[in-house]
Amino acid sequence: MVFVIRVLHADDDRAFLELVKHFLEGSGDLVVDSAISGDVAESMLDMHTYDAIVSDYTMPGCNGIELLRYVRSKDHRIPFLFFSDQNNEEVVIAALTGGGDFFLPKGFQLRSQCIQLERAIRESVMRRRAEQEQVKVSSLLRIRQAALQSSLCPIALCDAEGRIQYANPAGLAIWGYTDEKEVIGKYATDFIVSPETSPDAIGELFRERIWAGQATARRKDGSTFDARVYVSTLADDSGHPLGFVASFTDLSRQKDARARLESYVEDIRFVSEKANEMTDIPLGIDIFGFIADALTVLAPPGSIIIISSMHADATVRLEAARGDDASLKRIEQVIGRPLMGLTFHSNTDGFGATLPGSVIEVDGGIDTITFGQLP
Structure with missing residues (x-):
């Protein structure tokens, strides 16, 4: 790909401008705009963008040094080259210390001097473009580094x-670490306990270029977890592998959620079956005991199940109780009477007001179940 280099040349000698333009543009990739004075060059700089500036030192009005100061006030890095008939040491020092990049004295061998000028222009422009590219690459690397650091997805880079x-x-x-020094330099396979994952898999990975699957990973404390792993190779421009990047997903929560969902499905299926069974229960059968037994299956271990009935006179009667004998006896000791047959009026705060709040406490389990009034 050919990059065009746009050059602004300022000199008060019109014939000299034309000759230099002719020689420089003969290379094919240099485009030269000519300015007959420093003032004209300033106006052209306000209207156009250039890759390099070439200027005479002595010009009427705005001379080369003043033009250099104007350019540097707007751009500190654009190459500025002097091509002047002033070649004494003081002038050269003033030009270079003032921010100039190159000083070429004019002479009688204009063709060879234009070759030197062209080379100086190319070198200074390429150097500036390389600096700009380095800044761009550095910025991109910082962005990628920030993205990796802030990513919620676990990522590791390996050689x-x-x-x-x-x-x-x-x-x-x-993996349960807080300091990357604890893992840097270790083999990625050291953190995998799946028997099918070994150092030999690295060579296969480079051949396949990408791999995805599940593995059993080992934390710092020795505990393990199931992980989904995605691995892809990193290569240079010639395709030679430099290493690989791996990302991980802890499947523990997904598996726990799946297990809970399956449990809920089983509970719903159980309730549905019991509801169907209730339609076939003959009269005279203890319906409340049936409901209590069903809830005992669903409730967390250690739960106390109490079923009550509501009567027409707003009286509430305890019909069934399920739980370990010690807990049921403790409740009876608190209220001072047997649970079965206990009645109270519903305009009170209910059964919960009869007992201290610390007696029945099922942490994370079924706290309250409300049924519609049974006919």
């Missing part, structure tokens, strides 16, 4: 031997 060179905070946390 071609499989040794960890970087792990982001999320990656350290998933």
Whole structure:
């Protein structure tokens, strides 16, 4: 790809401007705009963008040094080259210490001098473009580094031997580490306990370029967890592998959620079956005991199940109680009477007001179940 270099040349000698333009543009990738004075050059700089500026030292009005100061007030890095018939040491020192990049004295061998000037222009422009590219790359690297650091996804970068060179905070946390020095230099396979994962897998990874699957990972404290792993290789421009990047997802929560969901499905299926069974219960059967037994299956271990009935006179009667004998006896000791057959009027605060709040406390379990009035 050919990059065009736009050059602004300021000189008060019109014929000299034309000759220099002719020689420089002969290379094919230099485009030269000519300014007959420093003042004209300033106006052109306000209207156009240039890659380099070439200026005479002595010009009427705005001379080369003044033009240099004007340029540097707007751009500290654009190459500024002097091509002047002033070649004494004081002039050269003033030009270069004032911010100039190159000083070429005029002479009688204009063609060879233009070759020197062209080379100086190219070198200074390429140097500035390289600096700009370096700044761009540095900014991009900082952005990528910030993205890796702030990512909630655990990520690790490894060299071609499989040794960890970087792990982001999320990656350290998933393994139970706080300092990356504890993992840098270790093999990624040291954190995997799946028997099918071994150092030999690194070579296969470089051949396949990408891998995704599940593995059993080991934390710092020795505990394990199931993880989904995505791995892809990093290569240079020639395709030679430099290492690989791996990202991880802890499947523990997903598996717990799946287990809870399956449990809920089973509970719903159980309730549905019991509801169907209730339609077939003959008259005279203890319906309240049936409900209490069903709830005992659903409730967390250690729960106390109490079923009551509401009567037409707003009287509430305890019909069934399920739980371990020690807990039921403790409740009876608190209220001073047997649970079965206990009655109270519903305009009070209910059964909960009869007992101290600390007696029945099922942390994380079923706290209150409300049924519609049974006919």
